[in-house]
Amino acid sequence: MPTIIDIADKLGISKGTVSKALNNADDVSETLRKRVLETAVEIGYERNRARKGTADKLCMIVENFNYNDPAAFGYGIVMGFKKLAIPAGWDVDVVNVTPEQQEAMSYDTFMLSHEYKGAFAMGLTLRDPWMKKDLKTTRTPTVLYDNYILDNPRVSYIGVNNDEGFYMAVKHLKELGHTKIGYLGGGEGSYVTQARHDAFLRAMKNHGLEIKKNCIGRSYFISECTNKFLPAQLHSQVTAIICGYDLMAQAVLTQCMDLGYRVPEDLSIIGFDDAPFAAYTNPPLTTIRQNQEALGNCGFYALNSLINQTYIGTLLLRAELITRSSTGKARQGNLAAPRKLPI
Amino acid sequence: MPTIIDIADKLGISKGTVSKALNNADDVSETLRKRVLETAVEIGYERNRARKGTADKLCMIVENFNYNDPAAFGYGIVMGFKKLAIPAGWDVDVVNVTPEQQEAMSYDTFMLSHEYKGAFAMGLTLRDPWMKKDLKTTRTPTVLYDNYILDNPRVSYIGVNNDEGFYMAVKHLKELGHTKIGYLGGGEGSYVTQARHDAFLRAMKNHGLEIKKNCIGRSYFISECTNKFLPAQLHSQVTAIICGYDLMAQAVLTQCMDLGYRVPEDLSIIGFDDAPFAAYTNPPLTTIRQNQEALGNCGFYALNSLINQTYIGTLLLRAELITRSSTGKARQGNLAAPRKLPI
Numbered sequence: 001m002p003t004i005i006d007i008a009d010k011l012g013i014s015k016g017t018v019s020k021a022l023n024n025a026d027d028v029s030e031t032l033r034k035r036v037l038e039t040a041v042e043i044g045y046e047r048n049r050a051r052k053g054t055a056d057k058l059c060m061i062v063e064n065f066n067y068n069d070p071a072a073f074g075y076g077i078v079m080g081f082k083k084l085a086i087p088a089g090w091d092v093d094v095v096n097v098t099p100e101q102q103e104a105m106s107y108d109t110f111m112l113s114h115e116y117k118g119a120f121a122m123g124l125t126l127r128d129p130w131m132k133k134d135l136k137t138t139r140t141p142t143v144l145y146d147n148y149i150l151d152n153p154r155v156s157y158i159g160v161n162n163d164e165g166f167y168m169a170v171k172h173l174k175e176l177g178h179t180k181i182g183y184l185g186g187g188e189g190s191y192v193t194q195a196r197h198d199a200f201l202r203a204m205k206n207h208g209l210e211i212k213k214n215c216i217g218r219s220y221f222i223s224e225c226t227n228k229f230l231p232a233q234l235h236s237q238v239t240a241i242i243c244g245y246d247l248m249a250q251a252v253l254t255q256c257m258d259l260g261y262r263v264p265e266d267l268s269i270i271g272f273d274d275a276p277f278a279a280y281t282n283p284p285l286t287t288i289r290q291n292q293e294a295l296g297n298c299g300f301y302a303l304n305s306l307i308n309q310t311y312i313g314t315l316l317l318r319a320e321l322i323t324r325s326s327t328g329k330a331r332q333g334n335l336a337a338p339r340k341l342p343i
Numbered sequence: 344m345p346t347i348i349d350i351a352d353k354l355g356i357s358k359g360t361v362s363k364a365l366n367n368a369d370d371v372s373e374t375l376r377k378r379v380l381e382t383a384v385e386i387g388y389e390r391n392r393a394r395k396g397t398a399d400k401l402c403m404i405v406e407n408f409n410y411n412d413p414a415a416f417g418y419g420i421v422m423g424f425k426k427l428a429i430p431a432g433w434d435v436d437v438v439n440v441t442p443e444q445q446e447a448m449s450y451d452t453f454m455l456s457h458e459y460k461g462a463f464a465m466g467l468t469l470r471d472p473w474m475k476k477d478l479k480t481t482r483t484p485t486v487l488y489d490n491y492i493l494d495n496p497r498v499s500y501i502g503v504n505n506d507e508g509f510y511m512a513v514k515h516l517k518e519l520g521h522t523k524i525g526y527l528g529g530g531e532g533s534y535v536t537q538a539r540h541d542a543f544l545r546a547m548k549n550h551g552l553e554i555k556k557n558c559i560g561r562s563y564f565i566s567e568c569t570n571k572f573l574p575a576q577l578h579s580q581v582t583a584i585i586c587g588y589d590l591m592a593q594a595v596l597t598q599c600m601d602l603g604y605r606v607p608e609d610l611s612i613i614g615f616d617d618a619p620f621a622a623y624t625n626p627p628l629t630t631i632r633q634n635q636e637a638l639g640n641c642g643f644y645a646l647n648s649l650i651n652q653t654y655i656g657t658l659l660l661r662a663e664l665i666t667r668s669s670t671g672k673a674r675q676g677n678l679a680a681p682r683k684l685p686i
Contacts, residue, residue, distance in 0.1 A: 150507065153661045161656050164493065294653045301644055301653075310637045310644075313504050316657035318496045 002043045010039050022047075022112075034109075041108040044139065047115060055091040058303065059116040062096050065123035071276045073292060074122060077145070080296020081120055088304070090117075099128055107134035118142065118307050120299040125190050141306035143299050146192035153311040156302040158295065162195050165288035165319030166203035169242050169270050172286070172321055174207050177330035178240040178268065181209065182233040184252060185244025187220035196244045196272065212236050222248055226255040234259075234338070239267065239330040246271035246278045249285055253326065257282075259338040264328030266335060274322055283325035290317060345386045353382050365390075365455075377452075384451040387482065390458060398434040401646065402459040405439050408466035414619045416635060417465060420488070423639020424463055431647070433460075442471055450477035461485065461650050463642040468533050484649035486642050489535035496654040499645040501638065505538050508631035508662030509546035512585050512613050515629070515664055517550050520673035521583040521611060524552065525576040527595060528587025530563035539587045539615065555579050565591055569598040577602075577681070582610065582673040589614035589621045592628055596669065600625075602681040607671030609678060617665055626668035633660060 008015045021028045021036035067074030118141035148157040186193030217229020243249035249271030274289035347361045364371045364379035410417030461484035491500040529536030560572020586592035592614030617632035
């Protein structure tokens with residue numbers, strides 16, 4: 001195991017200077033500190049313990065995710081994680097990161113410089129520098145929510161079982177007489193939107209239902225889904241639409257009402273996530289729940305097991321179908337033309 | 344929550360008799376005890392705590408699995424489970440079950456009668472009465488090794504990531520120049536043999552390799568694989584065979600030597616599991632490792648989370664490719680006819 005002496009030798013500086021740099025002393029320049037950290041990461045140096053008088057620290061990395069507001073999806077996840085981590089003796093920092101910050105400092109350097117023993121990351125996309133490169137080789141125990149890294153045992157994936165969720169959603173619709181079912185979901189920039197799209201296709205196949213032409217719409221932009229793909233699906237006479245996430249489902253509900261259609265009489269809608277607002281849409285949304293606090297719990301379970309060298313690769317929570325009023329019996333016959341046209 | 348009074352009312356007997364029956368008192372007949380237990384399960388009675396002076400108990404259910412001998416695959420799993428459960432204050436019983444026992448007593452009745460708070464089951468097959476029926480509705484927190492129950496949140500599935508394992512195995516062979524790769528694995532009576540067969544097909548597809556006719560052999564009986572499917576694959580000029588488990592790979596190694604072929608010069612062989620004997624076959628076996636002690640650890644993690652109402656559905660360990668001498672560069676040209684014919 002490399003020590004600070006190895007860092008000192010490699011840089012031709014004293015052991016004391018390395019120690020100061022690692023411990024954020026004021027009399028070490030930022031440039032030198034950065035070189036020390038990068039060398040430390042390069043040779044595989046790991047801190048053995050936190051400095052005296054401080055607890056060991058874990059980091060929750062957050063991007064594209066609102067977690068401060070109890071009405072936000074991320075709130076329950078952060079809470080669930082902290083509820084297990086803090087009684088177990090960890091300090092937990094929640095840190096927002098941007099792609100620019102990721103570009104400026106490598107993942108392991110970031111972790112080492114802040115003395116984090118492990119991290120739980122939410123909301124990273126496949127375009128993020130840390131996802132594209134650093135996490136493939138990181139040595140820091142890391143749990144990713146809804147992201148998967150092949151072949152690096154230091155990284156776990158946690159999430160909900162998408163296949164199970166879509167299986168239940170399609171089963172529910174089929175029992176209500178629906179056979180023409182559409183899908184509207186996120187674009188291809190993230191692991192989870194791809195996984196949910198694929199899970200929809202498998203669920204339709206497993207229930208023996210045909211996927212109609214024009215009945216899959218995917219975009220990063222909700223407006224593109226509601227203005228372009230939704231009219232195409234209505235034109236194809238779908239009787240139900242499953243959305244890749246609740247915010248999309250809410251937009252589809254609103255747009256259908258604007259077009260003069262009734263939910264669920266003309267069209268059934270199902271969301272995914274059971275975000276806090278899903279019970280309060282008009283009508284309340286049938287959705288596939290991922291229990292947010294349980295996700296946070298699982299994040300800690302998985303991270304704790306990685307820190308203890310048990311290499312959990314995948315941890316999936318059960319999905320649960322929450323039936324509310326946005327789904328009902330399939331309409332008989334075709335939809336009338338919309339009373340209003342989309343703008 | 345139903346109490347013993349509800350059981351007493353339902354059976355028209357006294358509360359004291361119910362209590363005696365639940366606590367194995369000598370003066371209650373076996374017939375009455377059985378009726379009390381079955382009624383308790385039927386109305387959803389759950390014991391709140393163990394009797395005074397006893398620890399809470401968990402059960403490891405074992406079928407078709409050798410675990411007493413350190414050279415057996417199950418040994419590490421049992422040890423890994425106990426290493427976490429016992430320090431956490433649980434008593435752990437390891438119990439062998441047969442299909443006949445399962446037929447005679449329902450799963451929940453068995454659990455209630457022995458005061459088990461949860462169970463970790465290894466080696467159940469899809470033909471087992473408890474798998475076919477009871478586990479679909481059980482209320483007892485239960486973790487299944489290599490078995491999956493849809494739609495019952497009280498049951499978790501743990502195992503190794505088969506897709507990842509086969510992906511790495513096929514990648515390794517492809518890098519050695521193999522393109523004609525066969526598969527020999529277990530029959531259709533178990534969840535895991537089906538999962539591994541499917542994972543092989545996906546891995547071949549993901550690496551852009553064609554699956555040749557006659558190059559998949561599956562049977563519950565190893566002898567059928569070596570006597571029938573192996574000659575067919577050799578005839579089809581495969582240069583490598585991946586086996587669904589190490590015991591099969593060992594049999595294939597032996598049979599190839601009997602036929603006068605050299606491993607890996609004529610044929611590369613890969614197993615799955617990294618059973619304790621895999622390092623000592625001739626030549627030592629390249630295999631996909633599932634870390635047995637880590638599996639036992641995960642069994643406890645998952646069971647503990649179910650008992651605490653976090654419904655982990657799936658927990659997969661990372662697979663690891665262990666490269667030994669049974670794999671090498673793909674041979675050029677066709678195999679010679681076997682020196683000996685299979686018996």
